[in-house]
Amino acid sequence: MAEYSEELKIAKKAAGKASEIIKEFRDNHNFEINFKGKNDLVTDADLAAEEMILSIIRDAFPDDRILAEESSTQKVLPEERTWLVDPIDGTTNFAHGFPVFCVSIALWEKQEARMGLILEVNKQEYFHAIKGKGAYLNNDPIHVSSIEDSQYSMIGTGFPYNDLSLLQNYLRIFEWLLHRTQGVRRPGAASYDLCCVAAGRFDGFYEYALNPWDVGAAGLLVQEAGGKVTDWQGGSNWLFGRRIVAGNPEIHDFLIKAIREHFTEAEIKG
Template sequence: MHPMLNIAVRAARKAGNFIARNYEIPGSVETSQKSINNIDRDSERLIIEVIQKSYPQHSIFSKESGKIAGEDKDIQWIIDPLDGTINFIKRLPHFSVSIAVRTKGHTTVAVVYDPMRNELFTAVRGQGTQLNGYRLRGSTTRNLVGAILSTGFPCKSKQHAPAYINALAKLFMQYADFRYSGSAALDLAYVAAGRTDGYFEIALKPWNFTAGELLVREAGGLVTDFTGGHDFISSGNIVAGNPRVVKSMLFSIRDELSERLKL
């Protein structure tokens, strides 16, 4: 196993077990903002401790702590300690730990761990995607007819709501069906596993999608921004799926995009 993947798996499992224990203890989950932040922070602390024990010189970019500079600026760990926080709070058992490693601007290692189902999605650049040790390939759906697409509503970017709703309607009219799970990392992992055929979302943060993006690509899929380019790293606007589905999605939504979503 790739040495950094080994550490990422160890960190994800440790944090995932902590999250699962807190989910399963009656009365341990409260809906206050303070308790939400505590779960996120404690999970993140466990992950960072594991990483820094083996790689103290590496940089870290995490949801709660922001950027932690290390001596080695070429390697950066990107962490979402609990992707799907609202699901966790509402006791909907669909959330994940997401960890990625970027080396000189390229995502090289990815882990997305679902502690409730004990599903560990992993990828190493150039070595494919796996689920619990078994190789994954994305779907072979050829067009949007009968395709299952996942998405997330831009709740924190409501200025994009009209364009998003129009794009959603356009895809729906192409006979696509939709799922909304509340965890971007698992949405992308499911695309990699062929459980869904495509995915799109607006204004994600790097910790939401960096690991999932590598899972999709290493499973034979394609990840682009809304214009078919590669600016999703900065914009957070993502379309993912197998190449045929992505092409069909981009073609369908291109006339519905606002000028801001084309940047």
């Protein structure tokens, strides 16, 4: 049995059960919306889905650590085996009935991504990767795009919901990219955006103010699909650094250069 295949099996099981819960809340329109902070939504569906995921992981791997969006406050990644769980990435989309939201589950060990699984709930698209084994969509191999010229590229991004400290320059680079690409898209779920990079739907992606459970699984997908994932400095601190750039190698580097032109050194470093 391939290394981490049992973990992937458990992640798929947990994501599938969580998806059933999420769809039931969605179809019955019976969820309650609360706020953790400004524009920071949490619903009954988030809490119920997370409870299901954590229960399944703990039953299978009782000694593992877990960092989950709705129940964790930890700001560093342990050396031990640690699961990163986002029960609904795209809660605002879910709450408004906009059909892009995902379950994201990752396993990190010795501070490296080992396994990642993302389920886009509405289309039931299962994206997964095991380190060194490639990236897959519904068990079919996927790869980043081969586009090298930015004028033929499509870029994904997101707008932070509660940290608007970089907004002025963020809007400037958005406008700048509109003149130099075929388009910029904002689906509203970073894990899905990164999966789109891995599958070649987007050629690149950038955002700030993200959390580890937003990117911990899908970042591995991009890497295993042949892409590059870094922080805004071009370094490796993209999990907790709250700044991420991803893409095929050429478009990733194009975005890094664009960021350097539009943000101060302090803003890039974070």
